Amino acid sequence: MSIPMPAIGLGTFRLQGQTVIDSVRSGLELGYRHIDTAQIYANEAEVGLAIAESSVARDQLFITTKIWTENLAAEKLIPSLEDSLARLRVEHVDLTLIHWPSPGEAVPLAESLMALQEAKRRGLTRQIGVSNFTIAHLQQAIALLGADEIATNQVELHPLLQNRKLAGFARAQGIHLTAYMPLAYGKVLAEPVVQRIAAAHDATPAQVALAWLLQQDHAVIPSSTRRENLASNLAAARLHLxxxxRAEIAACDRGERMANPDFAPRWD
Known part of the structure; x- marks a missing residue:
């Protein structure tokens, strides 16, 4: 059985080599039990090393990886996931996501989701989900699998980009959201409203932004290379706004998207 997804996870996007090893090692020592990586991050082996060298038992960890767009075809998805497991040094991950919808719909969504479901049947992953899915993509996935089979939709979500249409649709369908880039690469930390609320609580701006997401029942996966920031982020769960x-922070929304590659879908 898989453990439930911890609400605060450790993101590893853009962290490489010894940097990601140190971040994951520190995170595990501090109490993180949710580690998020992806094939395209090119750091699964380093994440796996840090996990293997830690004293945390595998059954206490929730490990997420994501299938890259080049591996979405039926004949590639499961072999690529098996390669990810080898790099991570684990027999299964707790959650596997389709990282992005297939650019230009080159691979039909049904093909990728059926392969992902087969990976789950084989025990390679405990749960399956999606990332960067629009409402239209979620509608397709729900029609193919049922909402209960979609563990989460991992999307960019922070006070400057609140994705309200998508969040509202997901909530209505009972689909959980995981917020990536929850601090917008630090831009959120400079928001006067966030700073003022942080000062009122003797908290950090990062804690305020994370608490705002957590109180909406989203998971968050901030990343940091500094141990003190990792510890501080984890403490956001104890902050109540x-x-x-929360309404003041909601007024900060200005649709400011950080992740928008040329192959991104048409956002809601």
């Missing part, structure tokens, strides 16, 4: 404070 009032309804008025």
């Amino acid at each position: 009032s309804a008025a404070e």
Whole structure:
């Protein structure tokens, strides 16, 4: 059985080599139990090394990886996931996501999802889900699998990009969201409203932004290379924002998207 997804995870996007080893090692020592990586990050082996060298038992960890767009075809998806497992030094991951919808719909979504479901049947992954899916993509996935089979949709979500249409649709369908780039590469930390609320709580701006997401029942996967920031982010779970404070943060939305590659879908 898989453990439930911890609400605060450790993101590893853009972390390479010894940097990611140190980040994951510190995170595990501090109490993180949710580690997020991806094939395209080119750091699965280093993440696996840090996990293998830690004293944390495998059954206490929730490990997520993501299938890259080049591996979405039926004949490639499972072999690529098996390669990911070898790099991670584990027999299974807890969650496997389609990282991005197939650019230009080159691979039909049904093909990728059926292969992903087969990977789950084989025990290679405990749960399956999606990432960067629009409402239209989610509708397709729900029609193919049922909403209960989609563990999460991992999307960019932070006070400057609140994705309200998508979030509303997901909530109505009972689909959980995981917020990546929850601090918008630090841009959120400079928001006067966030800073003021942080000062009122004797908290950091990062803790306020993460608490705002957590209180909406989203998971968050911030990343950091600094041990003190890793510890501080984890403490966001203990911060409670009032309804008025949450409304002030909600007013910061300006559709400011950080992740928008040329192959991205047409956003909602």
